[in-house]
Amino acid sequence: MINYQHRSRGFTLVELVIVIVLLALTGLFVFNYLGFGAQIFRDTTERDQLVSQSRFALNRLTSELRNAVPRSVRVSVADSQRCIEFMPILASSQYVRIPRPGPPSVSNVPFTAIAPTTLDGLVGGYLLVYATTTQHIYGNATQRRKEVTGVTPPVDNLVDISYSPNTFFVTDSPVRRYYIGGMPISWCYDETSRGLYRFEGYGRLNNQPSFADLQLSTATSAELMAENIYNDLNNSEFPFKVFEATLYRNSLIQFDWRFRRDAAQEPLEILHEVYIPNVP
Incomplete structure (x- = not known):
């Protein structure tokens, strides 16, 4: 009768320690690799x-x-x-005639201008003629800046612009240009x-x-x-x-x-x- 002997084999403590160390090193490498990739993605985003x-x-x-x-x-x-x-531009075009200093035939004429692209939102804006400095635009003097109070409907592509104070403009624009500016805007740091x-x-x-x-x-x-x-x-x-x-x-x-x-x-x-x- 043949007697077979079976021997049970396992891992030694040294082998287990080696495997644990190798797994730890592999995990550390993989973790660092994934973390490095995530950091690159975060920085790029x-x-x-x-x-x-x-x-x-x-x-x-x-x-x-x-x-x-x-x-x-x-x-x-x-x-x-x-x-x-x-000051943003609400409208701009050229004028045909404006009240100027002089006799009534010159100073009492209406402000007649070529109609701008749109008439919406112009009332309350600032009518500017040859305002060449920031003081002309923002200052207290009104010789070159008026506040728009009304705009007539276009007739033959011309409109009359009423304003306050109802006084003449002190000078002409060399190209007969006018601007209607809106409320100022500021950007600040x-x-x-x-x-x-x-x-x-x-x-x-x-x-x-x-x-x-x-x-x-x-x-x-x-x-x-x-x-x-x-x-x-x-x-x-x-x-x-x-x-x-x-x-x-x-x-x-x-x-x-x-x-x-x-x-x-x-x-x-x-x-x-x-x-x-x-x-x-």
Whole structure:
């Protein structure tokens, strides 16, 4: 009779320790590999978001500035150039006749103009004729700026514009151009929250309102347009600069925005220029 003996075999303690160590090293490698990939994805997503929001704010402000009344753009050096203000164009065309200083046949004529593209929303706007400085546009004097009180329906593509105060215009435009501007708009950089805000509804003011003034105004609506801006105003990193128009150059507005992600020291500096035609 044949007797078979079966021997039970297992793993030694050394073999178990080796296997555990190898599994730990493999798991650590796989975890680090997956974590590295997730970090790359996270960084790429955050960079895309930073670029997208900066592009949105840049395109929006550029579009609004290109529709601004010439010579209406201003920044305040006293407020570290953190805010830019301008008056948007509601309508623009050419006039046929305007009241001017002189005899009644000249000073008592109505303001007759070629009808603009739209007549909606013009009442309450500012009628401007050859306003060549910010004081003409925002100041207390009304020789070149009036407030629109009514517009007649077009007849043969001509309209009469009534305004207040009902006085003559002190000068003509060389190209007989007029603008109707809306309520001013401001874009401001908040160094505390690192945000870029858009303000409107505060009305026309002789002196440009500061960022603090706009924050305290109850009639002002504020919108956050961009985040993660790290301009150092104490180091002359001013977000807005305005170069006035000359006989040989249009008005030039320059943006200098320093974006950065919260989790990384990766600056994204945007330098952008916008030209506004010098045709008051």
